[in-house]
Amino acid sequence: MSFLSLLFALLIEQARPLNANNWVHGWTRAWVTWVQRHLDTGESGHAWFAWVVVVLLPAVVSAAVHWALLLWLGWIAAVVWNIAVLYVTLGFRQFSHKFTDIREALDAADEDAARRLLAQWMRIDASDLPRSEIVRQVISHSVVSAHRYVFGVFAWYSLLSGLGFGPAGAVLYRLAEYSKVRVQRSIGSTRTLFSAALRRCVAQAWALIDWLPARLTALVFAFVGSFEEAIERWRTFEAAHPGDNDGILLAATGGAVNVQLIAHDPADAASTAQPAHLRAVVGLVWRTVVMWMVILALLSLARLLG
Secondary structure (H helix, E strand, C coil): CHHHHHHHHHHHHHHCCCCCCCHHHHHHHHHHHHHHHHHCCCCHHHHHHHHHHHHHHHHHHHHHHHHHHHHHCCHHHHHHHHHHHHHHHCCHHHHHHHHHHHHHHHHCCCHHHHHHHHHHHHCCCCCCCCHHHHHHHHHHHHHHHHHHHHHHHHHHHHHHHHCCCCCHHHHHHHHHHHHHHHHHHHCCCCCCCCCHHHHHHHHHHHHHHCHHHHHHHHHHHHHHCCHHHHHHHHHHHHHHCCCCHHHHHHHHHHHHHCCCCCCCCCCCCCCCCCHHHHHHHHHHHHHHHHHHHHHHHHHHHHHHHC
């Protein structure tokens, strides 16, 4: 079931991606804002309760719907529900077209357009960035986005689906990531101010939830890239920066494609980022998608034969 659900969700998302202002994202923003306004009192206990309501409650509901459909209407209805949930939680096309636009601008030697597109995507001032730094930023942001929008969802969905919880893992991961990003972007904003207790809670929960997926993605990147170099960079970075999930992912990616992604890190002294590395990263990501799907297909086949 998990293999078919992921396969069809990816195909549908490639053909008809959700736009940035879709109703699901609008509902999620409204949900997080409502919970924050009513439950975020600034106390640690209330902050954790708010996180549970925002993240765990929808995950439990998605699992309950999965089981209700499975028991009352059969496995086909449950698969359709899984596909629907995965479709709105996966986001391959939400970052890939931005990556492609910047790569095309660089291939056309239009660095001003590349800087403008990068600034819009990452919400930074990219006006003075040199070409190599543009490429490094694009690769770094794309790799983290691929992990959070695709491979992290794969990991949690596969884990909880295998335990019988349907699409709860995908909902859990996506809402945990969205909550973390939402809180970060609200700092300094006058519209929605989250308490310090809630900011700590969201950050701690996200670090815990992303711990295993980040390492799984880094490991698969190592398998489909330069394995020894990726593992060595991973180990070196983690020894110096324990608990930095994104850093571990970038260190392994840099080793897998032999490029410097972590700025000012003496352990990451590979070749300077060049446009050719953009194509290498595209290949890395697609090989990782294929590897994930092959693993899930084999697991599904073994379950059927068993």
